[in-house]
Amino acid sequence: xxxxxxxxxxxxxxxxxxxxxxLCSSCLSSIVRTEHALIQNNGIDMLFADLVKxxxxxxxxxxxxxxxxxxxxxxxxxxxxIEKGKYGSRPFPEVFEHLGYLAALEFVDSDxxxxxxxxxxxxxxxxxxxxxxxxxxEWICRGISRAMRIPIDTEHLVRVRDNAHQAxxxxxxxxxxxxxxxxxxxxxxxxxxxxxxxxDVITSGxxxxxxxxxxxxxxxxxxxxxxLGWAHN
Ligand SMILES: [Zn+2]
Numbered sequence: 622x623x624x625x626x627x628x629x630x631x632x633x634x635x636x637x638x639x640x641x642x643x644l645c646s647s648c649l650s651s652i653v654r655t656e657h658a659l660i661q662n663n664g665i666d667m668l669f670a671d672l673v674k675x676x677x678x679x680x681x682x683x684x685x686x687x688x689x690x691x692x693x694x695x696x697x698x699x700x701x702x703i704e705k706g707k708y709g710s711r712p713f714p715e716v717f718e719h720l721g722y723l724a725a726l727e728f729v730d731s732d733x734x735x736x737x738x739x740x741x742x743x744x745x746x747x748x749x750x751x752x753x754x755x756x757x758x759e760w761i762c763r764g765i766s767r768a769m770r771i772p773i774d775t776e777h778l779v780r781v782r783d784n785a786h787q788a789x790x791x792x793x794x795x796x797x798x799x800x801x802x803x804x805x806x807x808x809x810x811x812x813x814x815x816x817x818x819x820x821d822v823i824t825s826g827x828x829x830x831x832x833x834x835x836x837x838x839x840x841x842x843x844x845x846x847x848x849l850g851w852a853h854n
Contacts, residue, residue, distance in 0.1 A: 631716055783802075
């Protein structure tokens with residue numbers, strides 16, 4: 622597809638100067654970072670430790686992190702970026718590539734990317750992919766890959782059902798609804814691989830957990846997670 626690189630800041634619409642890309646430097650600095658790169662057993666690790674315990678502990682979760690906050694006050698800039706990138710009158714996949722790149726660079730001193738074999742974007746359902754034209758998680762992976770030189774795998778993890786109409790009231794209900802959303806094709810290819818699952822935002826973690834559960838039967842396959850935003854209040 623044609624990639625249109627915006628000439629004004631996606632957030633405040635001020636004209637970008639030469640060194641700026643996608644967003645202006647003042648909007649970039651207004652993204653409130655989680656500092657997960659600096660924190661052992663950070664909020665994402667605690668979230669997934671709980672989720673994994675709830676499903677019986679068989680998921681081989683290693684480590685995780687999100688770049689910035691996505692909740693209502695602290696997450697305003699990142700939310701605007703992600704929403705405009707995804708749903709704007711002119712969606713920009715480039716936004717996600719650039720943010721993935723910036724985020725990966727800020728995680729360079731953490732051990733999150735150290736022994737990752739594959740970057741795996743959480744797949745969209747084919748219907749949704751056709752409608753939007755791109756998978757934002759895949760573009761985040763492209764940015765991480767540019768920074769960290771890790772290959773991207775979009776072939777093996779597939780979405781077999783959409784969860785657009787899932788119930789939002791009870792966690793358990795949501796979890797049940799997302800349990801069989803994904804499938805791994807040719808799982809033997811991921812034997813002994815350390816996979817980094819990548820999504821745009823982590824909220825309850827149930828979508829990523831649903832992916833992780835599909836990896837559980839693969840011998841020696843371990844999983845870490847990364848997202849641009851963390852919707853945590
Ligand atoms: Zn701006």
